[in-house]
Amino acid sequence: MSKNKKFNRRKFMKASGQALASSALMTGFTSLLGAQENPTLGPYRNVLFIAVDDLNDWIAPLGGYPGVITPNFERLAQRSAVFQNAHAVVPACSPSRTAALFGYYPHRTGVYTNDHMFDDSRFIKDKKALPQVFKEAGFKTIGSGKIFHGSEKGPVDWNDYLNADKSGNKEPEDGIESVGRGVNFGASFTDDEMGDVQRARKVATRLSNSHNQQLFLAYGIFRPHTPLIVPQRYFDMYPIENVHLPLNLENGIYNIGGHPDHSDLPPAAIKFIEQYSIVHNRLNNQNLRREAIQAYLASITFADYCLGIVLDALEAGPNNDNTLIVLWSDHGWQLGEKLAWKKKTLWERATRVPVMISGPGIQPTNVQQPISLIDLYPTLTDLVLGQKLPELDGRSLRPLLIDRNANWRPTALQNWTIQPKDGGVNFEPAFALRTRTHRYIRYYNGDRELYHTQQDPNEWFNLYDPSKSLKDQKRFVRTMVRMFDGLIPSKNSLRKPVNWKSV
Numbered sequence: 133m134s135k136n137k138k139f140n141r142r143k144f145m146k147a148s149g150q151a152l153a154s155s156a157l158m159t160g161f162t163s164l165l166g167a168q169e170n171p172t173l174g175p176y177r178n179v180l181f182i183a184v185d186d187l188n189d190w191i192a193p194l195g196g197y198p199g200v201i202t203p204n205f206e207r208l209a210q211r212s213a214v215f216q217n218a219h220a221v222v223p224a225c226s227p228s229r230t231a232a233l234f235g236y237y238p239h240r241t242g243v244y245t246n247d248h249m250f251d252d253s254r255f256i257k258d259k260k261a262l263p264q265v266f267k268e269a270g271f272k273t274i275g276s277g278k279i280f281h282g283s284e285k286g287p288v289d290w291n292d293y294l295n296a297d298k299s300g301n302k303e304p305e306d307g308i309e310s311v312g313r314g315v316n317f318g319a320s321f322t323d324d325e326m327g328d329v330q331r332a333r334k335v336a337t338r339l340s341n342s343h344n345q346q347l348f349l350a351y352g353i354f355r356p357h358t359p360l361i362v363p364q365r366y367f368d369m370y371p372i373e374n375v376h377l378p379l380n381l382e383n384g385i386y387n388i389g390g391h392p393d394h395s396d397l398p399p400a401a402i403k404f405i406e407q408y409s410i411v412h413n414r415l416n417n418q419n420l421r422r423e424a425i426q427a428y429l430a431s432i433t434f435a436d437y438c439l440g441i442v443l444d445a446l447e448a449g450p451n452n453d454n455t456l457i458v459l460w461s462d463h464g465w466q467l468g469e470k471l472a473w474k475k476k477t478l479w480e481r482a483t484r485v486p487v488m489i490s491g492p493g494i495q496p497t498n499v500q501q502p503i504s505l506i507d508l509y510p511t512l513t514d515l516v517l518g519q520k521l522p523e524l525d526g527r528s529l530r531p532l533l534i535d536r537n538a539n540w541r542p543t544a545l546q547n548w549t550i551q552p553k554d555g556g557v558n559f560e561p562a563f564a565l566r567t568r569t570h571r572y573i574r575y576y577n578g579d580r581e582l583y584h585t586q587q588d589p590n591e592w593f594n595l596y597d598p599s600k601s602l603k604d605q606k607r608f609v610r611t612m613v614r615m616f617d618g619l620i621p622s623k624n625s626l627r628k629p630v631n632w633k634s635v
């Protein structure tokens with residue numbers, strides 16, 4: 133058991149209560165002031181919109197994995213507002229991208245899980261996807277790689293879509309480990325054979341040129357999405373003996389429900405972990421935990437290489453001084469924390485994502501306030517098109533780009549839904565709220581968790597005692613629960629899921 137795990141629980145609870153009084157209640161929930169206008173922030177001529185798939189906070193600017201090799205993410209961070217507390221709306225591709233690219237929460241669109249697609253949503257039918265707004269504002273829209281889920285181009289009438297050559301994507305069988313649920317990993321291919329690299333080079337060519345029209349260029353980097361297969365040289369950067377496991381795996385206890393970290397989890401949380409228990413069990417039985425982590429790290433550094441190709445071209449070309457760069461990932465990824473793998477939980481590693489925004493007038497800084505991918509759409513339309521869109525669910529990040537301590541919405545809202553056995557008729561999503569300091573999770577059945585994530589970044593110490601009813605919780609816990617429950621959409625305000633493609 134690691135040293136940190138011996139943290140004195142009583143002291144911790146006391147410290148958390150005090151921190152609550154000073155932070156969440158006093159500063160986080162003060163009234164919201166409007167954004168200050170600043171003439172030096174935009175408008176921008178061009179937009180470079182980079183979506184990375186399944187990239188968690190294991191890049192150097194977010195500090196999630198000490199020793200990760202991400203020089204190009206660092207290079208971008210040095211010119212960016214780096215959002216240290218940015219969260220996906222949903223920890224899964226389809227609902228996350230739908231929320232980010234249309235600007236509405238799942239409980240408004242009905243797109244809650246990967247069973248649900250944006251084009252099945254009646255709510256979305258008359259809404260415009262973000263790139264389409266730019267197209268209609270006169271921008272030349274160029275896309276490449278995965279931007280939307282399902283159809284990568286989404287409903288957008290792009291001026292141009294840059295595809296990879298066909299050769300790069302066939303998955304090899306030799307030397308590849310496969311542990312189920314798409315978690316295949318191993319070294320193969322050359323850089324030239326990788327679709328992400330081919331697309332990066334095409335994007336780079338466009339960035340090297342001048343354009344008569346304003347440019348909205350969206351580039352989707354597919355890795356570190358599974359399969360975690362990248363060229364050998366990226367694996368070589370992470371010798372297996374140096375790969376470290378999440379701290380909770382160091383104690384050698386691998387049974388779900390029996391781990392010390394699980395002792396204060398409610399049953400609904402264990403169900404979330406069990407979604408990928410096949411991956412967890414196979415990795416443990418075959419003793420491949422380190423290899424899987426190595427492959428994810430190698431895939432991150434490969435994605436970093438692709439980002440570098442694009443940044444090199446931008447910086448050397450004519451568009452560097454007039455382009456707004458927005459980089460984001462659609463959700464996080466777990467590698468054994470709480471014995472959970474992949475996505476689809478509401479803990480920090482699954483929801484926390486990189487968001488970096490860079491452009492003339494934006495001071496490089498780290499922003500600690502909680503933001504959400506729901507905020508990307510109104511930010512882009514505000515900064516570049518001068519359009520305020522109050523009907524959207526998110527808010528423009530402009531005030532935080534001007535002053536990272538500006539008054540801001542105190543929480544980022546997330547949700548995840550497991551399809552119920554009745555096929556989804558009586559579905560109830562679990563919701564989570566992240567403040568500057570805390571994370572609160574309320575499951576479909578009323579189970580709850582509360583963490584002081586700032587002091588307890590591994591979220592090991594559930595401050596909500598699952599063995600007691602709400603009225604028997606500590607007073608500060610009850611206070612927080614009441615406050616947070618008031619911010620979670622009420623049951624009768626939830627749109628039904630658009631459909632369930634599988635039962």
Ligand SMILES: [Ca+2]
Binds near residue numbers: 392393394592594
């Ligand atoms: Ca725990």
